[in-house]
Amino acid sequence: MAGEYCNLNFTDIPGQFGTQLYTGALNQKTYFRTLITAGACSDTSNALEISIIDPTYALQSLDLALVNQNINWDYNMGYRFRPVQDGQITELGGRWTDGVSHTVRLYDFSTGNVLASTTVMGSVSWKYNSIVPVNVTSGTDYVVAVRLNNQNSGLYSNASLPTNSGNLEIVNTLYRASSDLIPNTAVTNRMYG
Amino acid sequence: MGYRFEVSADGDITALGGKWTTGITHTVRLFAYPAGTQLASINVTGDGNWKYANLGTAVSVTQGSQYVVAVRLNSQSSGQYSNTVNFPYSYGGIEILGTAFLRASNAMPTNLNLTNSYGQADVIFQPCAYAGSLSANKTSVIPGGSATLTVSNFTGSIKWQESTVI
Numbered sequence: 001m002a003g004e005y006c007n008l009n010f011t012d013i014p015g016q017f018g019t020q021l022y023t024g025a026l027n028q029k030t031y032f033r034t035l036i037t038a039g040a041c042s043d044t045s046n047a048l049e050i051s052i053i054d055p056t057y058a059l060q061s062l063d064l065a066l067v068n069q070n071i072n073w074d075y076n077m078g079y080r081f082r083p084v085q086d087g088q089i090t091e092l093g094g095r096w097t098d099g100v101s102h103t104v105r106l107y108d109f110s111t112g113n114v115l116a117s118t119t120v121m122g123s124v125s126w127k128y129n130s131i132v133p134v135n136v137t138s139g140t141d142y143v144v145a146v147r148l149n150n151q152n153s154g155l156y157s158n159a160s161l162p163t164n165s166g167n168l169e170i171v172n173t174l175y176r177a178s179s180d181l182i183p184n185t186a187v188t189n190r191m192y193g
Numbered sequence: 194m195g196y197r198f199e200v201s202a203d204g205d206i207t208a209l210g211g212k213w214t215t216g217i218t219h220t221v222r223l224f225a226y227p228a229g230t231q232l233a234s235i236n237v238t239g240d241g242n243w244k245y246a247n248l249g250t251a252v253s254v255t256q257g258s259q260y261v262v263a264v265r266l267n268s269q270s271s272g273q274y275s276n277t278v279n280f281p282y283s284y285g286g287i288e289i290l291g292t293a294f295l296r297a298s299n300a301m302p303t304n305l306n307l308t309n310s311y312g313q314a315d316v317i318f319q320p321c322a323y324a325g326s327l328s329a330n331k332t333s334v335i336p337g338g339s340a341t342l343t344v345s346n347f348t349g350s351i352k353w354q355e356s357t358v359i
Contacts (some may be wrong), residue, residue, distance in 0.1 A: 008356040016353035021342040038349035043202045048327040155305035
């Protein structure tokens with residue numbers, strides 16, 4: 001980051017003089033700041049970075065707005081997905097309340113077997129851990145779920161499923177109460193976790 | 194007793210004051226740190242709440258420079274303190290680096306404490322231009338997505354700027 005700051009060249013955004021800035025469409029990482037002037041004085045703010053989401057982060061790329069968060073759930077919650085081509089799952093994660101650790105598991109949908117798991121420290125801005133890559137097959141279904149365990153960390157968004165994102169078809173949302181087992185109750189209008 | 198602070202923008206210290214026992218008058222001084230030069234002083238009568246007295250001539254302060262403000266408590270049972278404070282603390286163009294204190298002296302306090310606020314002396318700082326702080330409704334967007342940024346606690350006229358990595 002420090003190295004990148006050395007390579008910034010700020011230019012004025014025409015016509016933007018208000019307390020709020022709507023960035024418009026962004027297609028690369030962009031930094032913003034304010035230049036404040038008063039008479040002969042001037043000051044510049046910290047630079048705020050807006051990054052571009054890697055489309056391989058399938059759920060994050062849906063950019064679903066949060067409806068509620070910090071919910072005290074005891075559920076294993078996630079979604080069922082189907083790769084559109086052969087590949088690997090290299091990271092597991094998600095978003096929930098900052099600072100709360102939960103276990104995220106990857107399941108084979110047909111058997112319920114756990115293929116990978118990792119403990120992730122929560123962030124409402126999305127957080128992922130690398131795992132030993134798991135080979136996945138086009139047309140085969142898998143489930144990723146986070147085990148929420150009464151830590152006031154759950155959240156949800158409205159959704160319209162199934163949908164395609166990145167290299168996946170997200171089939172539906174799945175959840176199961178008070179269990180580490182593969183979630184088994186499906187909905188298509190919410191994304192829980 | 195007071196605090197050492199650093200200013201985040203050029204500006205003026207326009208008043209000194211603080212909070213101590215009602216009806217007790219004390220002298221509040223502003224010092225340049227680390228030189229210890231006294232830049233201003235004024236007597237303020239406490240009233241149990243925050244009380245300030247305007248300086249006849251404002252003191253110009255410089256971005257990145259450090260100063261100390263202190264009230265000279267002189268055995269009038271007027272001192273007070275707050276604890277569970279975690280310095281440094283930034284607000285309004287000032288970063289408070291810690292509580293400063295020195296026993297039985299009008300000189301600049303040089304001892305620093307990071308968890309208590311003794312005194313309690315204070316300044317009113319008017320930055321001539323202060324960029325404030327930025328926040329955003331999201332810090333990452335999908336390709337082609339957008340965000341809304343907000344600037345707050347600024348002083349002056351705004352101009353937004355942007356940059357990509359060269």
